[in-house]
Amino acid sequence: MxxxxxxxxxxxxxxxxxxxxxxxxxxxxxxxxxxxxxxxxxxxxxxxxxxxxxxxxxxxxxxxxxxxxxxxxxxxxxxxxxxxxxxxxxxxxxxxxxxxxxxxxxxxxxxxxxxxxxxxxxxxxxxxxxxxxxxxxxxxxxxxxxxxxxxxxxxxxxxxxxxxxxxxxxxxxxxxxxSRLPSRRASEAADAAVDAVDSAAEGSASGEATSEATTAAPETTPAEPSATETKQPADADDASALAAHHDHRCMVCGDKRWQAPEEGYAEIHYLMPPDEPHGGPTEADNAVVVCPNHRADFEHGLIRIDPQSLTVEHAYEADVSGRTLRTVEGHDPGAQYLAYHNDVIADF
The missing domain is CATH 1.10.10 (Arc Repressor Mutant, subunit A)
Incomplete structure (x- = not known):
């Protein structure tokens, strides 16, 4: 009506x-x-x-x-x-x-x-x-x-x-x-449950469950995304191309990981997640290229990025807070997606 x-x-x-x-x-x-x-x-x-x-x-x-x-x-x-x-x-x-x-x-x-x-x-x-x-x-x-x-x-x-x-x-x-929040809250609870199951499985497989293991990224074996999450573009080559465009360097810390002696490795994180209820696009404007550690921090809401200055604020890494998000010519995250992440995902 x-x-x-x-x-x-x-x-x-x-x-x-x-x-x-x-x-x-x-x-x-x-x-x-x-x-x-x-x-x-x-x-x-x-x-x-x-x-x-x-x-x-x-x-x-x-x-x-x-x-x-x-x-x-x-x-x-x-x-x-x-x-x-x-x-x-x-x-x-x-x-x-x-x-x-x-x-x-x-x-x-x-x-x-x-x-x-x-x-x-x-x-x-x-x-x-x-x-x-x-x-x-x-x-x-x-x-x-x-x-x-x-x-x-x-x-x-x-x-x-x-x-x-x-x-x-x-x-x-x-x-x-x-009244507009229940689906998001339910989704966040489900994601938290999935993260807990994944963490338990990883700890069981490695025989270790220390806090150091959660903050130190593997040098040669990248963490695999959960099968329940939609984290890559429809065309996987797009993610590879964006990571390569950044020389596989993390936009937060600048580190470069490796998956082979001459093959760099980085992950793509979407600031407005594509899965429901967020419904973000799988486009470069909505993406950041990050190392496994800082991808996890984005997902858990432990990083904020100022949409205008691109200043990084980290919940527990003092040497990261105050840095400027690393960008390269031809790719800048959209201010609207950074603002969405700060307001909806970040939790500190």
């Missing part, structure tokens, strides 16, 4: 300026009681809109739809949310106006409470929520940025600390976010 509520409308200028512009407009409406034509002209001038006023009408119609303004034949007046926002300067008033009156806002916030999403993912989510084609999430993302609840960089939308506090303080949002 389609959602009859309107979709979000983006406005000119950076989102950081939207609330100040809105306050100025509301003050004009309250203080001067301008006629409809006058307020449309003021909005057109403020927005540097087309002379026909189409942009101004879209802006005013949207504010009326979310009960910030009331439009009448005589003159616009403040709607209930407009009055509250102008009196309190509390951005939560506008957030309530948006979640109550705009289709898809709550769903997007609930997903962001779980993990960062790309613009494409956000548009797909919103299209499903409103049962209509949403080609661009810019308007939704812009309002969340304007309110201080989201940040945006390199095609990735992430929730700010302020946004997370909002979710934590709102039981409905918290419950909505939590």
């Amino acid at each position: 389609s959602d009859d509520r309107p979709t979000a409308v983006a406005f000119p200028g950076p989102p950081e300026s939207w609330l100040a512009s809105l306050r100025a407009l509301l003050r004009d409406v309250r203080g001067e009681s301008p006629a409809e034509a006058d307020i449309r002209a003021q909005v057109s001038e403020r927005l540097d809109a087309d002379a026909d006023g189409a942009d101004a009408d879209q802006y005013l119609d949207f504010l009326a739809a979310i009960d910030v303004l009331e439009r009448t034949d005589a003159a616009p007046s403040l709607g209930p949310y407009g009055r509250d926002f102008l009196d309190s300067h509390d951005e939560r008033v506008l957030f309530e106006a948006l979640t109550a009156n705009v289709a898809g806002v709550r769903a997007l916030v609930e997903v962001l409470a779980i993990r960062p999403v790309t613009d494409i993912e956000a548009a797909e989510l919103l299209s499903r929520e409103v049962d209509a084609d949403i080609d661009d999430a810019e308007a939704y993302r812009g309002w969340l940025q304007a309110l201080g609840y989201a940040e945006y960089d390199d095609g990735v939308i992430d929730m700010t600390t302020k946004g997370r506090r909002l979710v934590d303080s709102d039981s409905e949002l918290s419950d909505g976010a939590a």
Whole structure:
């Protein structure tokens, strides 16, 4: 069933300026009681809109739809949310106006409470929520940025600390976010069980189960991935080519392993795992080339990589923390996948 509520409308200028512009407009409406034509002209001038006023009408119609303004034949007046926002300067008033009156806002916030999403993912989510084609999430993302609840960089939308506090303080949002988690939690529990079984089997086969064995990588015999995990691209040659492109050197520590006297060895790890419920792509943007030790650390959530600076943070290796992720020309991990790993997989 389609959602009859309107979709979000983006406005000119950076989102950081939207609330100040809105306050100025509301003050004009309250203080001067301008006629409809006058307020449309003021909005057109403020927005540097087309002379026909189409942009101004879209802006005013949207504010009326979310009960910030009331439009009448005589003159616009403040709607209930407009009055509250102008009196309190509390951005939560506008957030309530948006979640109550705009289709898809709550769903997007609930997903962001779980993990960062790309613009494409956000548009797909919103299209499903409103049962209509949403080609661009810019308007939704812009309002969340304007309110201080989201940040945006390199095609990735992430929730700010302020946004997370909002979710934590709102039981409905918290419950909505939590309802999207069970499949991931079940998958993580299953993965943990598989890891425990694999570790026990390896310890039994080697006759050793020391902590040193878990942190020292084999020099000639690489660890095999579990058969239950989907860790290689559909075309195995792609993984080999990417590893060779890095000269089989770990992007975290720079070490090069060997599987034969003249044959290097490295492993591929996907930052957003391809298996369910993550559903990441088996593409180079989602991949890092690593030694067996640091692949295990990625899988167990013991490494974070800053998406912008590529600074490495390791849970227990002091000589690794502070390094910059090693890259080569032609391959850089995507910021959105690094952000996903940090938010969903990393656990320290």
